[in-house]
Amino acid sequence: MKKELSAPTMKDVAREAGVALGTVSKVVNGLPVGEPYKRRVEEAIQKLNYQVNSYAQGLKASRTHTIALLIPNTVEPFFASLVYHINLALLRRKYRMLLCSTDSDPGMEQEYIDMARQNKVDGIIGLTYNPNLKIEEGTPFIAIDRSMGPKISCVTSDNFAGGQLAAEKLADLGCKNVAFLRIGSSLTNEPNKRKAGFENGCLSRGLHYEMKILNDGDPYEEFEAFLTEHIQDGKLSFDGIFCVTDHLAYEILKTLRRLNQRVPEDVQVIGFDGTRHFGSLEYTCSTIVQPVSEIAEMCVELLLQENAPVKPPLICLPVSYAYGGTTLEERN
């Protein structure tokens, strides 16, 4: 009655196989070992149902094959999708993920970063809007969507090109007079790039445009007021609208319905995000799709290649356009 309830250790395997401790370690780690020894050890492992204790491994090697993901929540579709794809990318490399859902609360974020430090994670991937987060010098950190300073790589989708693409699409689809709608703290700069790209696209195509930008707390009704102002004799003067997120597009679609505007016949709408409803069924609206899976892969790749010659400060991944029923196009 030695250790019937605690899990078997290498020592147990060694005793069972009648070999030394070091030999078992070598077999487990795939180092060269004499064939008969190897067989006996493997049989003992089978018999005892032995599994290495990665905590002991981590203690020794100070590499834990675990990374922490800091994310505001797992519920918004874009975040949910990010979590999913990062998890996959890690699993492929036999890495584990410590999930840290922060609610964008600075206290929670810091608490989680400390936790991560205690757990000696090999690195952190973080999507946070907190500019003055204290990150340990030694811990590899990759930021998503938001630059955290020059020493930290940031992976994001090409927001500028996305805005531009939206403008070009609307122009291609026959629009003459379009609007840009946005809500969100002006501190965050990524939406600003969407806006800049959109303006750029409109100018290069000679597309007339107007903008309506709300701050974070503002009521959506202001958009309705804005649109109502642009209706004459029941007809909206815009024939195209670019919304800074799919979420906003969804709200605007409802507003347009209330205002008796048909989509896409009277006015076409393009959003930004590209995360589909209900897993992977269909888009809410025509949209600029962020390459979530590529973003995930890039983050993990960058994080794990420790001996990187240089750390790229900002990596923009290409976006694409997807039809979702709110623009004039063939249904497929």
Add this chain to the structure above:
Amino acid sequence: MKKELSAPTMKDVAREAGVALGTVSKVVNGLPVGEPYKRRVEEAIQKLNYQVNSYAQGLKASRTHTIALLIPNTVEPFFASLVYHINLALLRRKYRMLLCSTDSDPGMEQEYIDMARQNKVDGIIGLTYNPNLKIEEGTPFIAIDRSMGPKISCVTSDNFAGGQLAAEKLADLGCKNVAFLRIGSSLTNEPNKRKAGFENGCLSRGLHYEMKILNDGDPYEEFEAFLTEHIQDGKLSFDGIFCVTDHLAYEILKTLRRLNQRVPEDVQVIGFDGTRHFGSLEYTCSTIVQPVSEIAEMCVELLLQENAPVKPPLICLPVSYAYGGTTLEERN
């Protein structure tokens, strides 16, 4: 130049504070220590920015304050919400979460369970449809939504009561002839309970009902055919429909629109799930809401109370009804 890049250890703190190793340990763990010593140790901790290494702790105590969550994916709203709330419940108790997104793939599931074992997690919360998963005897395991055998507690929402509630609501709202629509493997028994509860509710209210149940691979078109069969002179014979999930309800709403049936004027629709779109804005449809946050809390609570006198085999949490625009009710 001893250890300028590796993190400081208790030994470093002890040297800095001029006390013994054990004293530092006691301060860190809140054990009684003389006030002046305590102060010096705390100052040293501050100065060196020391953090305990929870891997070393775990190795010693064989308790790691980490649990693993096995879940098909993080993208479907119900799952996403579950992940979010379980994460919160764990954080409150200073526990960490190892996220294991499995795609319902038995291979991945087993791989993750092994990983979890290697990591010596303190327990596993799992939502899996794989009945013959090999779970270590010693590891505490809580199942969500699906019974994994008599020795493992299962937490779920009260699906039977939910079905019943849907029937009663439809009756209350004036329905006379209703339909139950379901898609999904008949092996899973929770949807069966929704069905049984619904039938029960219909019978007790004298509500006439029909059922249409599809298997997993079947095309949605069969629902459309079913509904079309029940249209005479443009009028659907059903005035109420209960869909087994919000997801299905969403599809059915589109179908009804194609068939020129107005919702809720001609026919009222109730779904099941209650996870809202876009984080927390609004429901897709009127629905039976699962108490996700309570489910999460219950799982964590059960998992962590190790000295439980008895393990309840099945715990059903109460559901509620929420208006979502597809039933005849006041907008609020």
Add this chain to the structure above:
DNA sequence: TTGTATGCGTTATCAT
């Protein structure tokens, strides 16, 4: 009350 020493499971450096 504080300091010292041992062991947790693993890996790596030694002799053998």
Add this chain to the structure above:
DNA sequence: ATGATAACGCATACAA
């Protein structure tokens, strides 16, 4: 090529 042994960072039983 294999076996013994030290060390990783921490907690704790024991000695001072």
